[in-house]
């Protein structure tokens with residue numbers, strides 16, 4: 001691999017005696033990994049269920065997983081593994097992610113019930129990890145300013161079965177203006193020059209030459225400044241990059257410490273066997289320290305770097321910061337109650353004529369923490385809703401017959417014909433560009449409700465009145481995933497208890513115990529409702 005001279009010279013001067021060991025890693029295989037999706041199952045359960053019969057998405061039958069020490073559910077995979085080709089990938093049972101990229105979300109200390117923002121989120125690796133930490137409670141706003149990239153982000157949130165996430169396509173300043181200091185946890189996985197990914201992807205070398213360290217540092221400065229405005233008093237912010245340069249790492253954090261005296265670095269103490277290296281305030285030139293007092297500058301030693309010659313991962317940097325609680329106030333921790341959802345969804349938004357007249361308040365002043373702003377839910381579009389034509393009734397009728405085991409929690413939101421389930425904690429989105437303003441449940445057309453793929457992916461097999469339960473080794477499983485019509489034995493269509501069920505209609509097709517999508521059963525044929533973009537290719 002041909003490394004740029006400028007990069008080599010900088011690394012040699014930073015690493016000194018370690019430089020040879022570092023450069024030697026470029027002749028070694030890159031590390032690769034995947035993370036079992038804790039929203040669906042844990043690593044132990046995955047291994048128990050699938051390893052022995054060779055149906056696991058990684059490793060040969062009987063192979064014991066090689067866990068990534070810093071990531072719940074994370075495992076190293078080998079060159080021979082092809083997890084992206086396995087049906088379990090399509091079912092959202094795992095996310096393929098470089099091992100060191102699993103560190104930041106793990107360090108952010110997310111707990112069920114938190115309000116979490118993933119500010120630079122596409123394609124969504126860390127968002128899916130944060131969602132697993134939330135365990136379906138609280139709120140995840142997952143954002144990226146690149147419209148094209150939010151498509152993959154939205155799909156990955158849906159595939160992972162994230163029911164409490166919304167996907168936005170906004171600049172950080174717009175989010176800061178809309179939400180204010182609303183979030184308990186903010187992740188800034190910043191765009192960077194990608195020095196840590198050269199071994200994973202040689203194209204990154206060309207990107208590095210194109211997007212200079214200096215240009216990336218300027219982007220990071222703007223993003224981080226807005227990100228800090230979004231953190232609630234007592235809340236935490238995790239800044240990460242996949243690059244080594246102090247100008248994109250320690251310098252970014254030093255600037256934040258200088259601009260925001262209410263933020264401190266939380267020292268990251270990892271077990272020595274993880275091989276993480278401390279941040280290096282001494283790598284900053286005097287003019288890059290913003291005149292910080294010595295003890296504040298020293299806080300940078302509490303940040304961490306993943307070096308490939310020290311740890312089993314590619315390059316990464318992570319800094320955890322905490323915003324001091326306001327004097328006399330409690331820290332900004334939201335703790336949501338357990339999922340006790342019922343069928344009494346609140347009414348749908350007012351018809352547009354009323355909504356248009358309602359003032360859309362600025363988020364900061366109108367939605368204090370813990371309170372719903374007055375404008376909540378007023379953004380419904382489409383024709384006015386009459387009592388007989390209430391899309392909520394169509395959804396309820398569908399759910400009662402099709403999903404007797406489903407216990408959703410949240411608020412209904414309508415956009416045109418589409419119905420979404422929003423986390424209760426979500427304030428009014430106002431004019432923000434929400435690519436997914438909640439979990440897309442489906443469309444309430446004039447005559448009926450049609451469930452979405454996203455809804456299927458967030459369900460449990462037992463939720464459905466009718467399900468077809470296949471195994472990943474079955475021909476029918478592959479045929480379904482390729483979009484073909486199936487002709488199962490009538491006895492294969494089962495109810496919530498797994499016993500043959502006599503009904504007809506929407507049927508949840510499950511593979512290895514997890515939903516893959518919808519079909520429609522007429523007693524003889526199961527019509528395939530899997531959208532083309534979700535098929536196995």
Ligand SMILES: C[S@@+](CC[C@H](N)C(=O)[O-])C[C@H]1O[C@@H](n2cnc3c(N)ncnc32)[C@H](O)[C@@H]1O
Pocket residue numbers: 101119120121122123124125126127143144145146149170171172189190191192219223
């Ligand atoms: C390192 S990638 C994020 C990877 C992602 N966190 C994951 O784990 O899959 C950085 C992302 O930042 C986005 N980005 C760049 N500038 C941004 C900005 N001003 N605001 C929000 N996102 C931005 C890029 O589009 C890119 O998707």
